[in-house]
Amino acid sequence: xxxxxxxxxxxxxxxxxxxxxxxxxxxxxxxxxxxxxxxxxxxxxxxxxxxxxxxxxxxxxxxxxxxxxxxxxxxxxxxxxxxxxxxxxxxxxxxxxxxxxxxxxxxxxxxxxxxxxxxxxxxxxxxxxxxxxxxxxxxxxxxxxxxxxxxxxxxxxxxxxxxxxxxxxxxxxxxxxxxxxxxxxxxxxxxxxxxxxxxxxxxxxxxxxxxxxxxxxxxxxxxxxxxxxxxxxxxxxxxxxxxxxxxxxxx
Amino acid sequence: xxxxxxxxxxxxxxxxxxxxxxxxxxxxxxxxxxxxxxxxxxxxxxxxxxxxxxxxxxxxxxxxxxxxxxxxxxxxxxxxxxxxxxxxxxxxxxxxxxxxxxxxxxxxxxxxxxxxxxxxxxxxxxxxxxxxxxxxxxxxxxxxxxxxxxxxxxxxxxxxxxxxxxxxxxxxxxxxxxxxxxxxxxxxxxxxxxxxxxxxxxxxxxxxxxxxxxxxxxxxxx
Amino acid sequence: xxxxxxxxxxxxxxxxxxxxxxxxxxxxxxxxxxxxxxxxxxxxxxxxxxxxxxxxxxxxxxxxxxxxxxxxxxxxxxxxxxxxxxxxxxxxxxxxxxxxxxxxxxxxxxxxxxxxxxxxxxxxxxxxxxxxxxxxxxxxxxxxxxxxxxxxxxxxxxxxxxxxxxxxxxxxxxxxxxxxxxxxxxxxxxxxxxxxxxxxxxxxxxxxxxxxxxxxxxxxxx
Numbered sequence: 168x169x170x171x172x173x174x175x176x177x178x179x180x181x182x183x184x185x186x187x188x189x190x191x192x193x194x195x196x197x198x199x200x201x202x203x204x205x206x207x208x209x210x211x212x213x214x215x216x217x218x219x220x221x222x223x224x225x226x227x228x229x230x231x232x233x234x235x236x237x238x239x240x241x242x243x244x245x246x247x248x249x250x251x252x253x254x255x256x257x258x259x260x261x262x263x264x265x266x267x268x269x270x271x272x273x274x275x276x277x278x279x280x281x282x283x284x285x286x287x288x289x290x291x292x293x294x295x296x297x298x299x300x301x302x303x304x305x306x307x308x309x310x311x312x313x314x315x316x317x318x319x320x321x322x323x324x325x326x327x328x329x330x331x332x333x334x335x336x337x338x339x340x341x342x343x344x345x346x347x348x349x350x351x352x353x354x355x356x357x358x359x360x361x362x363x364x365x366x367x368x369x370x371x372x373x374x375x376x377x378x379x380x381x382x383x384x385x386x387x388x389x390x391x392x393x394x395x396x397x398x399x400x401x402x403x404x405x406x407x408x409x410x411x412x413x414x415x416x417x418x
Numbered sequence: 419x420x421x422x423x424x425x426x427x428x429x430x431x432x433x434x435x436x437x438x439x440x441x442x443x444x445x446x447x448x449x450x451x452x453x454x455x456x457x458x459x460x461x462x463x464x465x466x467x468x469x470x471x472x473x474x475x476x477x478x479x480x481x482x483x484x485x486x487x488x489x490x491x492x493x494x495x496x497x498x499x500x501x502x503x504x505x506x507x508x509x510x511x512x513x514x515x516x517x518x519x520x521x522x523x524x525x526x527x528x529x530x531x532x533x534x535x536x537x538x539x540x541x542x543x544x545x546x547x548x549x550x551x552x553x554x555x556x557x558x559x560x561x562x563x564x565x566x567x568x569x570x571x572x573x574x575x576x577x578x579x580x581x582x583x584x585x586x587x588x589x590x591x592x593x594x595x596x597x598x599x600x601x602x603x604x605x606x607x608x609x610x611x612x613x614x615x616x617x618x619x620x621x622x623x624x625x626x627x628x629x630x631x632x633x634x635x636x637x638x639x640x
Numbered sequence: 641x642x643x644x645x646x647x648x649x650x651x652x653x654x655x656x657x658x659x660x661x662x663x664x665x666x667x668x669x670x671x672x673x674x675x676x677x678x679x680x681x682x683x684x685x686x687x688x689x690x691x692x693x694x695x696x697x698x699x700x701x702x703x704x705x706x707x708x709x710x711x712x713x714x715x716x717x718x719x720x721x722x723x724x725x726x727x728x729x730x731x732x733x734x735x736x737x738x739x740x741x742x743x744x745x746x747x748x749x750x751x752x753x754x755x756x757x758x759x760x761x762x763x764x765x766x767x768x769x770x771x772x773x774x775x776x777x778x779x780x781x782x783x784x785x786x787x788x789x790x791x792x793x794x795x796x797x798x799x800x801x802x803x804x805x806x807x808x809x810x811x812x813x814x815x816x817x818x819x820x821x822x823x824x825x826x827x828x829x830x831x832x833x834x835x836x837x838x839x840x841x842x843x844x845x846x847x848x849x850x851x852x853x854x855x856x857x858x859x860x861x862x
Contacts, residue, residue, distance in 0.1 A: 237632075237635070289587055289590055289591075292587040293587045293588065295583075296580075296583050296584045296587060299580060299583060299584075300580070300584070303574060303576070303580075304575075305574075305655075306654075306655040306656075308639075309639045312635060312638075312639040313570060313636070313639055316566075316570065316632050316635060316636060317570070317584065319628070319632070320563075320566065320588065320625075320628060320632075323621065323624035323625065323628065324587070324588045324589075324590070324591060324621075327591040327595075327617060327620060327621045327624070328590065328591040328594070330617060331591045331594040331595050331598075331614075331617055334598075334613065334614075334617075388656060391656060392653075392656050392658070395656065395657060395658055396651070396658045396661050399658045399661035399847055399848045399849075400661050400662065400847070400848075400849070401847075402846070402847030402848070422744070425740065425743055425744060429729070429732070429736075429740045432732065432736060433729060433731050433732055436731050436732060436733070436736075436769065437731035492729055492730070492731070495730065496725045496726050496727065496728065496730070497723055497724075497725025497726060497727035498725075498727055498728070498729065500691075500693055500721070500723065500725070500727060501727035501728075501741065501785075503693060503716060504691060504692075504693070504716045504717070504719065504720075504721060505716075505717070505741060505744040505745060506716065506717030506744060506745050506746065507744045
């Protein structure tokens with residue numbers, strides 16, 4: 168028995184992630200060249216873009232797990248949806264903050280109501296609402312069901328909002344990775360991919376731990392439940408032992 | 419399902435007729451929001467004119483939150499939720515009925531607000547052909563999303579605070595699309611507005627579809 | 641004959657609390673059974689389980705031929721439940737409420753009128769909004785709704801509470817008529833004298849479990 172949520176697997180994963188971050192620092196800050204247009208500022212990209220990608224991936228997992236929960240009704244999917252949304256929210260917050268820090272020197276402002284920024288901000292608020300539902304003081308099963316529906320409802324709004332804001336206005340640069348663009352340097356691209364891999368590993372590592380903590384929280388609740396049923400049964404048998412129930416004599 | 423929907427919608431409209439909460443409280447609130455915007459922005463009449471479409475839809479959404487709260491408060495008060503579950507009414511029918519009654523009330527409200535912006539903001543209502551379908555599609559989307567979050571939050575102790583938090587971001591795309599369509603309808607050539615109308619229709623269809631499938635679950639669980 | 645209600649080791653949880661911790665109960669069709677026990681014994685939860693409103697998480701539970709552990713919705717339209725809450729729309733009139741709920745259950749218009757007449761609600765009271773009624777009048781309205789729905793299983797939670805002498809007699813008459821017409825009745829009550837007079841037998845519920853069955857209770861009382 169070990170008394171933490173770590174196992175050999177997660178320790179190895181955590182170590183790899185840690186080494187990955189060291190490598191990312193090395194490539195991001197030292198080895199990769201400065202950009203012709205953006206200069207040193209381009210290094211923000213190695214945090215900004217991977218956190219955004221992994222955060223969006225995390226919410227995709229939440230939506231998928233919500234649907235799976237509604238179909239299967241198993242605790243496993245509920246915990247996956249919950250954990251993934253929490254980690255996604257943290258990563259999305261990192262995306263927003265790094266984006267602002269990057270935006271100030273390049274665009275001259277921290278924030279602008281560009282299409283992608285607007286969609287991202289809205290998604291962040293939606294996820295805050297989802298996490299608020301997660302913290303409602305309800306029965307576990309009820310809360311899981313409500314949260315799964317709320318998780319599912321995030322999808323159409325996010326999609327429609329994406330189109331709405333894209334038509335509306337766009338200042339943010341287009342996708343740089345999908346485009347086979349000669350302007351992106353080889354080492355730069357490698358560093359970016361490394362960043363993606365490292366943040367993805369971080370997500371998986373955090374996910375395993377968060378899942379286990381949530382699972383244990385549920386088990387602690389169940390412990391209380393067994394005691395409660397036992398007590399309730401004693402209450403009943405105690406009353407049976409007395410010849411006349413407290414409700415009054417049978418005439 | 420349609421019979422149940424008609425029954426529920428009829429009941430809701432009758433309830434409004436008897437209690438007059440929407441007309442006596444929600445509608446004045448909506449006009450109040452318009453007037454408050456005017457107080458805040460009036461010194462420069464130009465801003466008001468340029469922002470008319472956006473302010474109009476912000477007023478609609480705020481009022482919609484109140485209307486949703488009212489519409490679902492009556493469904494959970496004093497054992498009515500149990501009554502609905504025991505009633506044998508099709509949950510999808512209840513959803514359609516609630517959406518229809520809510521949409522009807524919101525449309526009346528929007529007409530009043532339309533009058534309000536013409537009077538207070540000096541708006542020129544030219545492109546009716548675009549404005550009317552925009553109102554219909556946007557209202558359907560807001561009513562459908564509102565009904566889902568309404569039943570979800572109605573049974574909770576924190577219903578007053580959680581409903582706006584959940585509902586307003588979800589209907590934010592309606593705000594963008596309806597505002598853009600309105601601007602096209604109010605001023606410029608309407609050709610650009612049709613695309614926004616299409617988006618509103620997609621949004622409404624998505625939430626009506628989700629409502630038909632998940633309302634049952636929300637009626638049970640919350 | 642197949643029992644109307646069959647529970648064997650039924651467990652039901654209210655959140656983390658085991659409201660029912662192993663109930664055994666068999667009720668034959670047409671039988672009137674009194675559930676007696678102290679507050680918090682699980683009587684209300686037992687009735688709500690039978691109505692399909694609360695899940696049975698362990699044990700056997702069959703009501704009117706429906707296995708509640710498999711599907712607890714199909715049984716709902718066949719039962720009538722009178723709880724502590726009224727299950728009425730406050731802003732609608734007595735007639736509106738009875739009409740809405742009975743039509744939802746698919747009852748004929750004549751059933752609603754007959755039910756209101758039986759409960760003494762057919763005169764001036766019919767057009768009064770429920771929020772203006774006294775507690776006893778509300779209870780009569782709830783009973784009228786239940787009667788108009790013609791349930792096969794009557795679940796009455798403290799049916800005599802808040803009623804005057806004539807109202808109590810009315811409840812007893814309704815129960816007798818329902819049983820005579822073949823319906824099954826479960827009554828949870830603290831008014832033991834009165835309830836025993838109309839029940840065929842009584843079952844003690846203590847600590848979320850059935851403690852004892854005493855047949856032919858009525859004969860003793862009589």
